[in-house]
Amino acid sequence: MFRIFKFFIVSFVVVGLLAVVAEASSLREKALSAGLKPIPKDKIELMKAIGNPDPKSVELGKKLFFDTRISKSGRISCNTCHDLAQGGADGVPAAVGHEWAVNPHHLNSPTVYNSVFNSKQMWDGRFGTLEDQAKGPIQASPEMAASPELVVERLSSIPAYVQEFKETFPKEKEPLNFDNVARAIAAFERTLITPSRFDKYLRGDEDVLTKSEVKGLSVFIDKGCVQCHSGIGLGGIMRPFPVTGTYKYKNIGDFKGDSSGLVKVGLLRNISNTAPYFHNGAVWTLEEAVRIMGQNQLGIELSDKEVDSLVAFLFSLEGEKPVIIYPVLPSSTSKTPRPDIK
Ligand code: HEC
């Protein structure tokens, strides 16, 4: 009698365990087949995914990313708004640039971490590559307000930069030009990737996520967040916004998306580092951002429990930032055009 009983107990436990294992692996498989992808671990695959940046360009681009002299005022660098110490963003609703101008459309600075995984750059997706994008903010009047000529003149007056451009682009006759400034900055940005526990999970190490994070992942897939937030970056494509109802902060700023009303789907990696949220930076908490996504993108009211588990899942996307040694920049010379500010 006892034997039979024991047999039942044992088989019950074994079946139970198998079910747990099967459920865990099936969620991981479900995530992969829904289009969620880990940052590749294999070096060759990783280089392919980030476009094989040349190490010399990366080093030069790092200097330029932090160099305020490529702005008209001599005060603003890419890092001013895309602060690598603060999630690659600036923590304010709308970007503040040249002469303290607030972005005229009240646009929020997206993070530069993992921006290499965007298929389109900018809230309206107007640039396809980081190389094309980098030329924009240097010239834009509310950002760095510098003409390409001024940038080239400033950098050309600094012998160490002249030398470094020569070494970085050895085949070119006049390597210190505006295109190469953008190319180098983009090469550096390509390296700003942040592997997280979620990547480990997708690669098969299922114990790295907590119970509530796993629950959140399953809600993320089942409710349909994954339709728009997929790929390596969990975003970065163009989609309508709002799909259902009215975005309750639509009156902040005048941004309406691209010519078809599409908006770049925010990357969700490190989202816990980069409040406030959405194109106009109107939302300060992930709980509210997630609820709005339910209402405006899926036409559903998420329960408190669903919101909590989704937010827990979003925290698992917080990644390890690359170690960046703050670069020591070469000094200006008597020929360097002075900061131009009122
Ligand atoms: C004054 C603040 C400011 C400065 C300075 C600035 N940016 Fe930005 N950046 C923004 C804002 C705001 C956006 C979104 C603008 C839009 O969509 O029209 C943006 C968008 C981007 C994007 C697109 C990311 C995405 O997810 O769509 C990248 C990449 C980027 N900036 C890189 C740079 C680089 C490189 C520099 C320096 C050359 C720079 N930015 C300087 C504020 C700034």
Ligand code: HEC
């Ligand atoms: C139909 C496509 C779509 C669906 C479905 C969707 N999103 Fe989004 N998501 C977007 C777009 C587009 C944006 C950018 C909106 C904006 O800033 O104006 C965005 C932005 C976000 C942001 C803010 C990103 C940032 O950088 O500010 C979060 C967080 C987010 N979504 C989470 C979710 C979650 C969680 C779900 C599921 C409950 C979800 N989304 C469903 C398209 C979608």
